[in-house]
Amino acid sequence: xxxxxDIEQKEFFAGVTPLRLYRALMDSDQHSAFTGQSALISPxxxxxxxxxxxxxxxxxxxxxxxxxxxxxxxxxxxxxxxxSTVIYSMRALRGGTELTxxxxxxxxxxxxxxxxxxxxxxxxxxxxxFGPPKEKKRTSGMR
Numbered sequence: 001x002x003x004x005x006d007i008e009q010k011e012f013f014a015g016v017t018p019l020r021l022y023r024a025l026m027d028s029d030q031h032s033a034f035t036g037q038s039a040l041i042s043p044x045x046x047x048x049x050x051x052x053x054x055x056x057x058x059x060x061x062x063x064x065x066x067x068x069x070x071x072x073x074x075x076x077x078x079x080x081x082x083x084s085t086v087i088y089s090m091r092a093l094r095g096g097t098e099l100t101x102x103x104x105x106x107x108x109x110x111x112x113x114x115x116x117x118x119x120x121x122x123x124x125x126x127x128x129x130f131g132p133p134k135e136k137k138r139t140s141g142m143r
Contacts, residue, residue, distance in 0.1 A: 002079065002082065002107055002108075003107075003108040004084075004104070004105045004106055004107055004108060004111075005106050005107075005108050005111035006102065006103065006104045006105070006106065007101075007102070007103040007106060007111065007114060007115045007118070008100075008101070008102050008103075009100075009101045009115070009118060009119075009123075010098065010099070010100050010101070011098070011099045011101065011123050012093070012096055012097070012098050012099070013096050013097045013099065013126065013127065013130060014095055014096040014133040015095065015096055015130070015132070015133025015134055016096050016097050016130050016133075017066070017092065017097060018066040018067055018090035018091065018092050018097045019065065019066035020097075020130070021066070021090050021097050021099065021126070022065050022066040022067075022069065022088075022090060023066075024126060024129065024130075025069060025088060026041055026043055026063070026065075026069060027041065027043075028040050028041045030129075031051060033129060034125045034126055034128070034129035035051065035052060035121060035122075035125060036125075037051070037052045037053045037055075038050075038051075038052075038053050038054075039051040039052070042060060043063070044060065044063075045060050045061070045062065045063055046059060046060060047059065047060050048060075049071065052121070054076065055075060055076055055077075056073060056074065056075050056076070057073075057074060057076070058071045058072035058073040058074060058083070058086075059071060059072045061085070066090060067089065067090050067091065068087070068088070068089055068090070069086075069087070069088040070085065070086070070087045070088075071085070071086050072084070072085060072086075073085065073086045073103065075110070075114070077110075078107055078110060079107060082105075082107055083105065084103050084104060084105040084106050085103070085104050085105055086101070086102070086103045087100075087101070087102045087103075088100075088101055089101075089102075095133070096133070099123075101118065103118075
C-alpha cells in the first residue's frame with residue numbers, strides 16, 4: 001500500500017466574501033483568469049473538473065455554496081489510480097474570508113511539492129486576482 005500524507009493550510013483573504021472565493025475556485029473562467037491556464041469545472045455534485053491545462057483533475061463530491069467544496073483530486077504525474085480528497089471550507093470573518101484547506105491521501109513523495117504548489121499556484125495568484133481590499137470611506141464628525 002502506498003504511503004500518503006495530508007496537507008492542512010489556513011489562509012485569509014482580506015476584503016473577499018466567501019461567495020467570491022467560492023466562485024473563483026468553481027467557475028471555469030475565473031479559475032483560468034487567476035491561474036493563467038485552462039480550466040473546465042462542473043458546478044454540480046458528481047461533475048468533473050480539469051484544471052491547469054489538464055494537469056489536475058477530479059470530481060465534485062460535495063458542494064455547499066458559499067462555504068464548502070469537497071472534491072477528489074489527482075495530478076497527472078501521480079501513480080496510476082492514485083487520488084486524494086480536497087476540502088475547501090470558507091468562513092466569513094471581520095474584514096474578509098478565512099479558508100481552511102485540507103487535502104488527504106497525497107502520495108508521500110509528492111506531498112512537499114503539492115503543499116508548496118497550493119501557495120504558489122492558488123493562494124498567491126488568488127490574492128493578485130482579487131486585488132487589494134477596498135478601503136471604506138471614513139466620515140468625520142468634525143466640520
